[in-house]
Amino acid sequence: MTFPGGVGVSQLRVYDWPAADGLCGGSPHMHLVCAEAYVVVGGSGSVQTLTWDGYAETPLGPGTTVSFTPGTIHRLVNTGGRLRIVVVMQNSGLPEAGDAVFTFPRAVLADPARYGEAAGAGDEEAARRRRDLAIEGLAELRAGGWAALEEFHRTALRIVSGKLDDFGRRWREGALAAAESTGTHLDRLRAGDPGHLRDATVTAVDPVLRLGMCGHLRAYPPTTPPPYS
Numbered sequence: 001m002t003f004p005g006g007v008g009v010s011q012l013r014v015y016d017w018p019a020a021d022g023l024c025g026g027s028p029h030m031h032l033v034c035a036e037a038y039v040v041v042g043g044s045g046s047v048q049t050l051t052w053d054g055y056a057e058t059p060l061g062p063g064t065t066v067s068f069t070p071g072t073i074h075r076l077v078n079t080g081g082r083l084r085i086v087v088v089m090q091n092s093g094l095p096e097a098g099d100a101v102f103t104f105p106r107a108v109l110a111d112p113a114r115y116g117e118a119a120g121a122g123d124e125e126a127a128r129r130r131r132d133l134a135i136e137g138l139a140e141l142r143a144g145g146w147a148a149l150e151e152f153h154r155t156a157l158r159i160v161s162g163k164l165d166d167f168g169r170r171w172r173e174g175a176l177a178a179a180e181s182t183g184t185h186l187d188r189l190r191a192g193d194p195g196h197l198r199d200a201t202v203t204a205v206d207p208v209l210r211l212g213m214c215g216h217l218r219a220y221p222p223t224t225p226p227p228y229s
Contacts, residue, residue, distance in 0.1 A: 003220075006175030008092035011207065011218035014045060014076050014083040017128055019135050025083075026214025027131040028075035028103045028138040030152075032160055033167060035090040036074075037067035043082035048075040052149065055142055060085075071153070073103055075138060076214045083215075093170045098163045100213065101156040102130065103137040109155045127211045 003009050016024045025045065038047065038060065045060045050073040058066050060076075060083065068074060076083070089095055101109075108114045121127040141148050160167075185196055207218035 003092060004178070006092055006178040008087075008089040008095065009220060010087045010089075010212075012085045012087050012212065012215045014043075014078040014085065014215040015127075015131065016078050016081040017131070019132055021135065023077050024079070024081065025075060025077040025131075026212075027127075027134040028073055029100045029134060029213055030073045030103070030156060031070050031095065031099050032101065032156060033070055033091060033099045033171075034094050035067065035069045036072075037065060037088040038076075039086040039088065040064040040083070041086055042084040043078065044080045045076060045078045045083040048077060049073065050138070050141060050149070052146070073138065073141070073152075075135070078215075085215075091167075091171055091175050093174060094167055097166055097170060098160055099167065101159050102134040102213075103141055103152070104133050105137040105140055106151075106155075108133065108137070109152070109159070112159075115159065121211050124211065 014024075015026050018024050028048070028050075040060045040062055042062060044062075047058050047060060047066060049056050049058065049068060051071060057077075060066065076085075091099070102115075102119055104115060104118055108118055118130060118133055121130050141152055144151075188194070188196060205220055207220055210217050210219060212219070
């Protein structure tokens with residue numbers, strides 16, 4: 001489903017599985033193209049982030065909204081076992097198309113076959129292994145400082161490099177087309193032409209349940225966007 005502005009929306013129930021460090025939550029990862037926002041609708045927790053400015057932890061509670069830009073490594077922590085979030089993602093479709101790189105240890109990131117195997121999550125056991133491996137790699141990144149973070153950025157680019165043409169196509173057909181249609185509508189309204197209002201549509205779609213990077217997702221799969229008039 002294409003939401004207004006070409007964004008993606010999903011409902012997230014953050015994993016309550018304990019990790020080796022005693023915290024419950026999701027798999028740390030980074031997006032290269034998409035900004036993301038969390039709107040907390042229940043429970044409590046935090047989001048751990050790692051950027052060029054350093055490590056930070058932002059508390060989460062009902063009503064909290066936090067957003068971050070591409071390049072922010074993030075890990076959701078579920079402190080009460082009931083953390084529920086509405087996730088809003090820029091460029092609907094790109095995250096599902098591969099705009100995310102897990103913070104696996106260097107040896108896994110350097111081996112495409114090992115990375116691909118580790119990134120899969122066909123069942124809960126695989127999702128747990130993926131989460132734990134990404135947490136292990138996040139600890140390496142925090143200990144390694146700027147040099148480790150810069151290396152991770154370059155490795156992440158290598159991992160997604162073969163998908164960039166597809167990313168561009170999805171962006172042009174989704175977010176860019178939606179933005180350009182606003183300009184077209186404004187030009188027509190200035191000219192006294194409200195004709196596009198006759199093309200109004202209503203779309204409803206049911207969510208698909210799956211194991212996400214950070215929790216149990218009720219995701220709304222991207223669909224082919226409607227023609228923008």
